[in-house]
Amino acid sequence: MEGPGAAPAPSGTAGGLAKFHVPEVVFGPHALAELGHCALRVGARRPFLVTDPGIVEAGWTAEAVGHLRLAGLRPVVFSDLTPNPKDHEITAAYEHYAESGGDVILAVGGGSCIDAAKGVAILSGNGGTILGFAGVDKVVQPIPPLVMAPSTSGTGADVSQFAVVTDTTRHTKITIISRTLVPDISVIDPRLLTTMPEELNAATGLDALTHAVEAYVSRAHNRLTDHHALHAAHLITSNLRGTTVQPKRAEPRIAMAQGALEAGMAFTNAILGITHAMSHQVGGLLDAPHGVLNGVLLPHAIRFNAAADPHRYVPLAAAVGIDVTGRPADEVADELASFIRTLADDVGVPRGLSDLGVTDADIPTLARTTLDDACLATNPREVDAEDVTTLFRQAL
Numbered sequence: 001m002e003g004p005g006a007a008p009a010p011s012g013t014a015g016g017l018a019k020f021h022v023p024e025v026v027f028g029p030h031a032l033a034e035l036g037h038c039a040l041r042v043g044a045r046r047p048f049l050v051t052d053p054g055i056v057e058a059g060w061t062a063e064a065v066g067h068l069r070l071a072g073l074r075p076v077v078f079s080d081l082t083p084n085p086k087d088h089e090i091t092a093a094y095e096h097y098a099e100s101g102g103d104v105i106l107a108v109g110g111g112s113c114i115d116a117a118k119g120v121a122i123l124s125g126n127g128g129t130i131l132g133f134a135g136v137d138k139v140v141q142p143i144p145p146l147v148m149a150p151s152t153s154g155t156g157a158d159v160s161q162f163a164v165v166t167d168t169t170r171h172t173k174i175t176i177i178s179r180t181l182v183p184d185i186s187v188i189d190p191r192l193l194t195t196m197p198e199e200l201n202a203a204t205g206l207d208a209l210t211h212a213v214e215a216y217v218s219r220a221h222n223r224l225t226d227h228h229a230l231h232a233a234h235l236i237t238s239n240l241r242g243t244t245v246q247p248k249r250a251e252p253r254i255a256m257a258q259g260a261l262e263a264g265m266a267f268t269n270a271i272l273g274i275t276h277a278m279s280h281q282v283g284g285l286l287d288a289p290h291g292v293l294n295g296v297l298l299p300h301a302i303r304f305n306a307a308a309d310p311h312r313y314v315p316l317a318a319a320v321g322i323d324v325t326g327r328p329a330d331e332v333a334d335e336l337a338s339f340i341r342t343l344a345d346d347v348g349v350p351r352g353l354s355d356l357g358v359t360d361a362d363i364p365t366l367a368r369t370t371l372d373d374a375c376l377a378t379n380p381r382e383v384d385a386e387d388v389t390t391l392f393r394q395a396l
């Protein structure tokens with residue numbers, strides 16, 4: 001899969017032992033009809049279904065509940081959630097779960113619903129408060145089984161070992177990374193994607209592309225994650241525009257669902273990088289859409305990382321259709337950054353963070369908290385406070 005100009009794989013990653021941990025996946029139109037059987041397979045009697053008002057309104061919650069009842073289950077529904085799940089919302093959801101005698105935890109919705117469901121599972125198995133689990137492998141006790149049905153394409157939360165929660169006191173987002181958070185089953189029904197608002201489609205599509213790019217260049221990438229990252233980059237860049245032009249057409253939605261899934265499978269194992277480390281901070285400060293922030297930041301991050309070593313961006317550029325034959329890697333990486341910026345323009349993503357409300361005065365705090373983010377450890381280039389400050393200024 002390596003294209004011209006690609007660097008040899010670093011030892012200990014692509015050349016060494018490979019780890020690959022993903023859920024069971026049920027994929028395809030009408031997969032939601034399998035939700036009841038999936039819940040039964042992991043031991044449900046009284047499943048707790050986390051969803052949100054938009055999904056209820058679109059009719060997916062009622063359909064999911066119908067499938068659960070047909071399987072003989074008595075689900076409890078919790079839908080009191082906002083985008084970017086807040087620490088107090090997870091506390092409230094957990095209290096509802098505990099009072100209702102729920103067992104298996106399900107989510108039907110976007111990354112916010114799925115992360116909130118993971119939060120409920122963490123508190124159920126481990127006690128404490130959700131913010132105490134920030135960082136890597138802090139969730140040590142077993143958690144209830146998780147069955148996730150994503151409604152976007154996508155955050156990858158349905159396959160990943162990540163949960164991101166807003167700390168409403170410090171106005172930042174915390175990242176919880178723990179292998180126990182990989183769901184048991186992901187039920188991916190591309191029909192659900194057709195009711196996404198257009199802005200959410202654009203944002204989550206660019207988030208998935210960011211997962212593919214950051215996973216491919218991550219220090220923790222391996223040959224099993226590389227394949228999925230490259231294929232995801234191809235699927236997403238070939239199909240995202242099509243979903244905006246013909247939102248109800250099945251094929252681009254199926255391709256986007258697969259792209260988001262493969263990007264998720266790549267990044268949950270290879271982890272991420274500086275784009276996510278930075279976007280988490282802005283997302284906590286402004287409650288801005290995660291994928292939009294990534295769409296703004298990713299081209300800047302590619303140029304920053306490529307200035308140290310551009311070679312890993314060459315196969316990514318080839319995967320999205322850029323002609324890389326005989327060209328220097330730094331030139332190809334620069335074109336990849338421009339290509340992604342053009343895609344972001346085409347789907348309506350603002351050109352800078354200032355359009356989203358970030359000001360120069362916010363940058364010192366954002367830069368400081370970025371350095372604490374768990375995603376920074378796998379960025380391919382070493383980063384200090386000055387680098388992050390410069391990047392935020394460039395992206396303003």
Ligand SMILES: [Fe+2]
Pocket residue numbers: 155207208210211276290294
């Ligand atoms: Fe993301």
